Amino acid sequence: MxxxxxxxxxxxxxxxxxxxxxxxxxxxxxxxxxxxxxxxxxxxxxxxxxxxxxxxxxxxxxxxxxxxxxxxxxxxxxxxxxxxxxxxxxxxxxxxxxxxxxxxxxxxxxxxxxxxxxxxxxxxxxxxxxxxxxxxxxxxxxxxxxxxxxxxxxxxxxRERPPWFADPDLFAEDLAELGLDARGLRCIDEALAAYRRGLYLACTSLLGAASEAAWYAAGSQLRHLDDQLAKAIDNESTTKVMTRVCEVLRQQRSLGSVADDLASTSALLRTLRNYGTHPRADDTAHLERYFTEAPATTLLLETHSYLTRLTGAVSSRLASADD
Structure with a gap:
């Protein structure tokens, strides 16, 4: 009725x-x-x-x-x-x-x-x-x-630290402008699900995948500013996409140090993802410390901050390009 x-x-x-x-x-x-x-x-x-x-x-x-x-x-x-x-x-x-x-x-x-x-x-x-x-x-x-x-x-x-970051909606709230695709958002969702279940190796691996999705999302917004970036996206060359996005950000002087910090964090997340998805006998024991609760919690918070800064940097660079 x-x-x-x-x-x-x-x-x-x-x-x-x-x-x-x-x-x-x-x-x-x-x-x-x-x-x-x-x-x-x-x-x-x-x-x-x-x-x-x-x-x-x-x-x-x-x-x-x-x-x-x-x-x-x-x-x-x-x-x-x-x-x-x-x-x-x-x-x-x-x-x-x-x-x-x-x-x-x-x-x-x-x-x-x-x-x-x-x-x-x-x-x-x-x-x-x-x-x-x-x-x-x-x-x-x-x-x-x-x-x-x-x-x-x-x-x-x-009780000591309510984990707002363990909820997918709260985690992704500040990333809306970046335009992560469905797969990138799913990586975040499943990374947080793994974290809540104490599966810290899976969590960090999925955060690394979400990080790469974020760089492609950033690149898609900035591709019109750099032909080499557009080519890297079309060729699905992840390393080049990250490099070219950083170069486009550095064209705005105030974003130079931000781009350096973003590149450093993305490198760590990629290393952790590779550690989880490509097991081998290399000396990577020093990475094991990330796969327990306290370091994984810190990494989650740092990843949220990093993705939020990437979102803000892309928005700032786009605004400067329109001036």
Whole structure:
């Protein structure tokens, strides 16, 4: 049922959270849970409300008022206070489900007495009330949630440093402008999956593959600035692609040292990838130190910083070329 003037469909579409809503919610949930203490599901679902200045409590039987059918599109938007209330709770709940699935967050048996264990949204099909052109009713949201617990906490091993970087969405959030292809993003996704399972050799090998994908993405954006770079990309000559991208970056004086740093990190990641994918008897025992938890965690953080700097350097070089 679409409701009068399609209002049911409009409400369901407006309350559906965006990808960016979910990413923001994951960051805030991990921040909330960083103390290692249990937090009620109600508090978790409200993490975005104060940030977006949206009411966390709607009062008694709130209703969306729409004077006429012609006003549905204007009034029923994602920013309407009632809709935003449910949209942000939905985003936080989906984010929580992701974090549980990733093994970063666990349910606790006894919710804390000082926090709300009553959810804003759950599997009981909440309804958004409305009145349009004198007709009053409600839209059931039907969120596809599993049964929710009363409270959650971060897993003990991550209490000291909540690993936002272990979530693929959070890791790739700052790399959007680089334009990594589906395979490059998959390498990141599976590298993080390997990290969460303690498979550090697989993790570092996949980070090396993601690094190479990033250089091709950078090269594709800069190829119009250098014929040799375009040729290297067409010939799939990875080493030359990296070399030529660095040369194009160095054409902007302020990026000279950045290009040197990027080249150094890419060389390390390529060495680690080769170590994992091409086993041989060469003296590479010194690399073994990267394949335990602490060094692998540091490498993940450094890789994120490196890919973010590469993204920023490409954007800066493109901006200077347009001046």
């Amino acid at each position: 679409a409701g009068p003037h399609g209002i049911d469909d409009a409400i369901r579409a407006a309350t559906s959270p965006s990808w960016s809503d979910g990413v923001r919610a994951k960051r805030e949930i991990l921040t909330l849970l960083a103390d290692g203490e249990p937090h009620g599901i109600g508090s978790i679902q409200r993490v975005l409300h104060p940030i977006d200045d949206v009411p966390a409590h709607l009062g008694n039987r709130p209703k969306i008022e729409v004077p006429s059918g012609d006003d549905v599109e204007r009034i029923v938007t994602s920013s309407h206070p009632i809709i935003a209330h449910y949209r942000l709770a939905w985003a936080a709940t989906e984010a929580l489900v992701d974090l549980i699935t990733l093994g970063l967050v666990v349910e606790v048996a006894c919710p804390p007495s000082y926090e709300s264990s009553h959810p804003l949204l759950d599997h009981d099909r909440p309804s958004v009330s409305y009145q349009v052109a004198g007709h009053g009713s409600g839209t059931q949201l039907n969120p596809p949630f599993p049964r929710l617990g009363g409270a959650y906490r971060i897993v003990p091993r991550h």
